[in-house]
Amino acid sequence: MGTSFAERLRALTDEALGGLLRARPDLVTPIPADMGVLAARAQTRLSVARVLDGLDLFTLEILDAARLTRSDDGYTSADAIIALAAVPTGGPEPTRVRSAVQELITLFLLYGPDDELRVAGAVDEVRGHYIAGLGRPADALDEQTAALMADPARVRRALLAAPPEARAVLDRLAEGPPVGTFTEPSETLLGLIGQHLLVRVDHQTVELPRELGLLLRRDAGPLGPLHPAAPELPPPSRAQAAIDRAAAGQVMSVVRQAEALIEALAADPPPVLRAGGMGVLPLRRLAKSADLPEPLAALLIEIVYAAGLVAELETSIETIYLPSAAYDGWRTETVAQRWAVLATAWLAMPRQAALIGQRDERDRAITALAPEAERAGAPVLRKATLRALPPGVTPTPEQLVEVLAWHTPLRVRGREQLYLGVLSEAAELGFTGYGGLASYALPLVVPDEPDDPLGRGPSGDRPRDQNPAAVALAALLPPPVTEFLIQGDLTVVVPGPPEAGLAAELDLVADHESGGGAVVYRVTQASLRRALDAGYAGADLHSLFARRSRTPVPQGLTYLIDDAARTHGGLRTGSAGAYLRSDDEALIATVLADRRLSALGLRRLAPTVLITVSQAGRLLTALREAGYAPSPEDSTGAVVLTRPKLRRSVARPPVSPAIDLTAGLTRPRLLGIVEQIRRGDAASRAARRAPLAVRAATGGPVDGLTAVQAHTEALAVLQQAVRDKAKVWVGYVDAHGSTASRLVRPVSIGAGYLRAEDDRTQTLHTFALSRVTAAVLDTQ
Structure with a gap:
């Protein structure tokens, strides 16, 4: 063959x-x-x-x-x-x-x-x-059954005489598979075995002979019901524009949720488990802090890690998860560009987030980012599932899985839940709307056609602002908002996705409360103090709210800003340990008499100056906890401006997409490979043929030769060839499992290897002795 x-x-x-x-x-x-x-x-x-x-x-x-x-x-x-x-x-x-x-x-x-x-x-x-x-032929199962099947009339009489219970068993096995198992054989089963209509394979298994299965399938045909066409999906029921709008709305939500999760992780960095991954309780805390369901939090933490937005940081005590340096750049991009980063990471990551929370084969819980959740075939499964969605069609997940089961039954059967999970995740991430695939997701799901003979796709190094998915999505999203609405209770409502500059300002002067179609912040005394610490003056805050607000600034906010600015910086800290000074003698006296600060050991040097042995940082924290609003200053008396310190891990690259073996097989490359194979084939056929024994040992067609040289004899031949420096034909199995033969001159044998020279190519070859199947001295 x-x-x-x-x-x-x-x-x-x-x-x-x-x-x-x-x-x-x-x-x-x-x-x-x-x-x-x-x-x-x-x-x-x-x-x-x-x-x-x-x-x-x-x-x-x-x-x-x-x-x-x-x-x-x-x-x-x-x-x-x-x-x-x-x-x-x-x-x-x-x-x-x-x-x-x-x-x-x-x-x-x-x-x-x-x-x-x-x-x-x-x-x-x-x-x-x-x-x-169908089962195996009767002659391969049992002699008596084979004799029965050789007499069609006896078989028909046996079937006609079979009781309904026995006939039901036979019909079920005739549909396939033809093997049935049991714990204790019933009378019906024993009767069928005794009549040789079934063959008992072992003490718990019976098999229906092929001949009887074909007879019982006379109505359906020998192959059973055939399926020449795939199940039909429902016709398009929604306009593609409606699908795109619904999916784009989910995009805005998932980007906000991913950011909230990373911010929660930055505030309370979870440790990396010794075996890898994030613990169950830290994930639960993150989900609660970000106000997310735990399964969604598990999915998003896997995606942001795959996207390189979160990474490990090794401290002197432990290794923790922190936002990476790439996260700060990601936050400044548009919603469409940020989603494209998350979507690309989800499609490419070789992990199955649905496994998180389940038990592994050792009955241990599978945790987020743990090695046990890795599945190499996950990227192929995701793309195959989404590619099966025709434009404008919104099938149920079960209908789509049924179609997939026709197109690739060996991949889908028994794994239906995995495909349903992919569709659920795609809906959460904004790939689909109403169950249909969004048009802007097509560039990510359908591979690019190579645009050059080397097979490199046009989108390989494309900047994010030119990503076709991000460009198409941006057209569906509302433009970034540069203004907000201030309500009487000091809540700030951004009616849409905030522009990056506005978001940065609001993160500093207000506390984030909720997101969605509109993002809600609240201005508090603590948030204003945070802005003043970062260098804003009272006039700057008044100007910011007046410039950005579409509505009149509430009087209560004006008073709150004035009050915070008036008290802010009234106290100054420095190094003594630390000192505290103020132009307000009454305020200094109040601080000195405050029992909450007695642990600092404050001492008055002058009517307007106090000192302490504590460091300036501790003095500043204690004063703020006691309700004061001090400002730090340097050795020249200048106010030190501070922003919240951001801890970041080292940036790590996002996960690379799975290699598509067909991507580089362009027509010119394929023809080059074909030419290379044909040249190699011509050279191998032109070379002298190996002796019969070697060709037989390597699977070659040798008429009338049934015995092959034993492995021990081959070793003896090789040892003699080393001593005599003679050429020898060696039959062996290569690293790819293929059999081959080569004419070489052995140099040495040792450590389980044969080293030999090929005079024709002037190269040195090394053969594992365990792979040598034959050796024959060259007689020419």
């Missing part, structure tokens, strides 16, 4: 061979040395499993038809497959079946002429013994 398979590959045109490599990109990693290596790799279990994972349900059913119609010598034909799929009357159109057969031939799961098709190696191993849900 190997030679036949390789010869079929050699017969392909360059374009057809390039198409095969693009459809099965794992075959070119690394590039095969020749057609023999390519043929061997294409028939390995791993490669076949990969290509089968991408087949739709009907193509898999036609592959089962090919396996079922094989003759004893392993051949089938396109006509036999079409005839089997047409039973019973009303089956799929022959053109549809022939199209599926052609796809299998293109992928080299079937190969050969139409009248002598063969199934590629490893297909039976991957798909299993139970073809199309």
